Amino acid sequence: MWNELEIGRKITEWFEAAAxxxxxxxxxxxxxxxxxxxxxxxxxxxxxxEAHELELQIQAETR
Structure with a gap:
């Protein structure tokens, strides 16, 4: 469901838009x-x- 309906990607995009x-x-x-x-x-x-990519991006920004 998270991948098939792209719900996980949408949540990740929401975090990116909020940030x-x-x-x-x-x-x-x-x-x-x-x-x-x-x-x-x-x-x-x-x-x-996409969530993994965002995790890596956040880690890189906070170093």
Whole structure:
């Protein structure tokens, strides 16, 4: 379902759009950062490649 209906990709795109409006979402100190990481991690475990790409992008930006 997550891949077939592209729900995982849509959620990932939503995170990207939200972060474009509020770049602080990806910062370690943001109150929602741990929730974002949890959701992305679950999407990755379901095989959503876009979520993995976003995880890598967030990690690169916070270094």
């Amino acid at each position: 474009a409006k509020d770049p602080s979402l990806y910062r370690q100190v943001h109150p929602s950062r741990s929730r974002i990481e949890t959701i992305l991690g679950r999407l990755v475990s379901l095989g959503v490649s």
